[in-house]
Amino acid sequence: MKVLVPVDASAAALAPVAHLEALARSGVQIEVLVLNVQPRFHRHVSQFSSRKARDLLRQERSRIAMARAIEALSRTPLPFSAFTEVGRVAERIAAVAERERVDEIMMGVGRHPNWLRWINPSIAQGVMALTDIPVSVLARGQASMLERYAVPAGVAGLAALLLAAE
Amino acid sequence: MRILIPDIDSLNAQPAVRHVARGFLSGERYRVHLAYVRKSVDPKAGYRQLEPSRALLERLHVPCTVHLEEAADRVRGICMMARRIGAESIVLGTARNWSLTRLSEDALIQALLETAPVPVTVVAGKSVSALERYGVAAGLGATLALMLSG
Numbered sequence: 001m002k003v004l005v006p007v008d009a010s011a012a013a014l015a016p017v018a019h020l021e022a023l024a025r026s027g028v029q030i031e032v033l034v035l036n037v038q039p040r041f042h043r044h045v046s047q048f049s050s051r052k053a054r055d056l057l058r059q060e061r062s063r064i065a066m067a068r069a070i071e072a073l074s075r076t077p078l079p080f081s082a083f084t085e086v087g088r089v090a091e092r093i094a095a096v097a098e099r100e101r102v103d104e105i106m107m108g109v110g111r112h113p114n115w116l117r118w119i120n121p122s123i124a125q126g127v128m129a130l131t132d133i134p135v136s137v138l139a140r141g142q143a144s145m146l147e148r149y150a151v152p153a154g155v156a157g158l159a160a161l162l163l164a165a166e
Numbered sequence: 167m168r169i170l171i172p173d174i175d176s177l178n179a180q181p182a183v184r185h186v187a188r189g190f191l192s193g194e195r196y197r198v199h200l201a202y203v204r205k206s207v208d209p210k211a212g213y214r215q216l217e218p219s220r221a222l223l224e225r226l227h228v229p230c231t232v233h234l235e236e237a238a239d240r241v242r243g244i245c246m247m248a249r250r251i252g253a254e255s256i257v258l259g260t261a262r263n264w265s266l267t268r269l270s271e272d273a274l275i276q277a278l279l280e281t282a283p284v285p286v287t288v289v290a291g292k293s294v295s296a297l298e299r300y301g302v303a304a305g306l307g308a309t310l311a312l313m314l315s316g
Binding site: 049137 | 193257258288
């Protein structure tokens with residue numbers, strides 16, 4: 001079974017490693033492909049920097065993002081390879097999954113409240129929209145109280161203040 | 167290992183069942199739990215809905231159990247069932263994106279992804295037909311235009 005594990009620098013992204021290790025222990029043959037996608041820079045940034053400098057920065061960010069996943073996988077008997085892509089995250093994940101003919105895409109994600117998902121849509125959902133390959137999502141953690149209540153309450157309070165001032 | 171396949175769309179549940187069966191045939195060993203979770207359950211309708219999936223699993227000799235459960239909140243009902251049966255994974259079969267069916271399923275999928283106590287695998291069905299993709303949208307647009315002009 002060939003599994004694509006897209007990672008960023010978050011702890012939640014490492015969730016698939018333990019799950020895959022457990023699967024391997026139960027006798028399933030697993031090959032892991034670790035992928036980190038670095039977004040393209042906005043053209044206003046690109047025009048003031050050289051291609052080499054941008055590539056170096058992406059390489060450095062990618063190395064940092066994948067370091068923990070590679071370290072965790074190195075401690076397991078799972079065979080793995082790691083690579084980086086550049087572009088829109090969900091699009092590149094789906095494209096790499098199709099290109100490498102993986103059996104499954106496995107993503108570890110953090111839990112967030114609905115309003116935050118509305119502003120910043122889930123990458124896992126984006127990937128599901130782009131490919132027929134099964135996508136497994138391992139949600140980790142809890143939305144913080146700040147995310148859940150304080151920020152919406154703050155925004156509502158600010159709006160109320162603005163309305164009252166008019 | 168126990169896998170829970172909740173029925174959120176009987177037509178598109180088939181790719182999920184096939185995905186699980188493929189794993190079973192390639193050597194993974196587990197029991198599949200098919201679940202029909204609704205606000206009010208009509209046993210006859212529930213069994214009828216799950217029958218194609220159950221038949222497919224039986225044909226491939228994959229051990230399976232059928233559950234019918236009433237729950238006011240489907241997402242909570244599915245999560246509670248996953249905990250109760252000790253499922254290690256939830257597999258959802260859904261319609262392909264940009265279809266009208268998927269639009270109605272998205273809230274449930276998102277809520278399950280956020281709250282499920284175990285990994286959730288989403289297996290999308292076949293691409294939607296041109297009729298579903300464009301016909302329905304065109305129909306809705308035309309109705310809206312008629313209402314506005316009237």
